[in-house]
Amino acid sequence: MTATMYQESPAVAGMSHVPAAAGPSASSQPSITARHRKQLGTFAVSMPFFAYTACFLLAPTLIVIFGAFQSSQGGFTITNFRKLVEPNTISAFATSLLVSFTSALIGAIVGAAAAYALTIGTQPNGMLRRVISAMSSVLAQFGGVMLAFAFIATIGINGVGTMLIRQLTGQTVNPNWLSSLPGLVTVYSYFQIPLMIIIFLPAVDSIRPQWREATENLGGTTWQYWTKIAGPMLLPRFISALLLLFANAFSAYATAAALFSQRSILVPLMIQGAMRNEMDPNQQGFAQVLAFAMIVIVAIVMLLSHALEKRAGRWQ
């Protein structure tokens, strides 16, 4: 699904100028009352959308933000944030950031390589390419409980891979490997790689074979081509995609929740714990504070990614 989003965005950007140009001719010579009626109509039609998002998007966000600054008596306080610097919380944030960054890095590198490989010598509408990008858009959304089951079936205690390794080499895979950090990064990479393929395909598509030919004609080597031409062209979009993957992993909850039932080693799992213990006066506003910190981090990352994407747009 994220698939269609990122794939189509260039087309969207390209086409959006058309209606703007046609706009003025639509309202040729409206009288004042007619224009008022028009505005009223627009207002009436868009009202439900904004009212709904205010209730179910804006209100929850505000509840989180206000809750983070609210004391148990209901007044304003910043003491809730003291829990943010407790060793437990800090280590959860560190683990979350580490897992997100590592899985984003692996996903970005492997995904970019795969996206590049898909464009070599194939038509934009080639069969292989269509199959892989359709599969990627499915797998990029394949998170949560089902993904956890997939990996438990592969290298869990009784997993197929575990059995195979035991029979072939006689070695036993550590049954807790899946709930270790390398295991978690592997599981996360499973949805990061397909996501990167989908996001990055349009970027590699924008590289023209003529540039390569021009480099060769001017005596450039493959190394020079990649470091001086294709690399700098792709870098902003690569980093922008990397940041998106990071935000994606950082906000993922379901997969981790299905893999670890008890331990709160990641921030989303800590939020879960805090929500369950909301009645505990010691936990006042803790879930909100954690959620607030997550909003801040994800917002910064998304803004950076957006800025880089814009910068990359200058080249196209």
Add this chain to the structure above:
Amino acid sequence: MAVNTTSASHTPRAATRQAGAPPQLRAIRVHQQRIIKTVILTVTSLFLGIPPLSMLIFTLRHPLSGRWSLDPWKAIFTADGSALGADLSTLWSGLGISLGLCMATVVIMLLLLVPVMVIAHIRSKRLERIIEWVATLPLTIPAIVLVVGLGPIYRWLSTDVLSSNPIWLCFAYAILVMPYAFRALTVGLNSIDVLTLCETARSLGASWARVFFRVLLPNLWQSMLSASFISISVVLGEYTVASLLGRMNLQVALYQLGQSNSQISTAMSLLALLFGVLLLVSIDLISGAMRRSKENNQPCL
């Protein structure tokens, strides 16, 4: 000529064959690229293919006894898990709730997005940009964060206004699917000339309602369909909101069943994955059809 020899010196085989002949050089580079391509794609597909394959084997072979059987699949398709000592009632209620949620979410999503997007597309560039910003906002606010804020709202909804029936999760889900549905609908809106269609219909005397229902919707149905499919596949995979608000849905049921019978729950996950593939392939086909009809550029009036 000199140019070609320098670049040829990096590929010894080219030099031995015919120094500095561009077609040969290209052929070798293409050959090398093809090897690189095969290696990368094979490794990636292996990594992505092994877990689903393991799921399949896992459902067919009992992990402890090592006996091969179709029992988990039989249990699902005959709706009777007693042979494996599993109670499937939770699974069916979860599945039913999720299907109901899909329908409710799709209806809310279409009612919310289609009219406002159409009118913004026709009348105001600024409004369109605001709507885009709002509709894609849920990507920036993680579901786990949203759930913290939704908690009090749902507590109020379930005690004072509605009930604690899981079907009311559709209100939260409509927000979660909004960014994806928005993109799908935008593609549809941009692929037809909405303004010309409206002006033509209006100057022929059609009312706004008629323009909307008889002219625009028939031209937008493909993108509405793909927006609905995307929403369905998001809702079917949703776990975070339902589990933290303590409501039942397919994923919560799968998780609970996974504690007692991992084979059946794995088989069911595999089915859900296949269903997701089916949905997304149809979206691919729909968007292919949209591209083609746009190339023909004949919006049917």
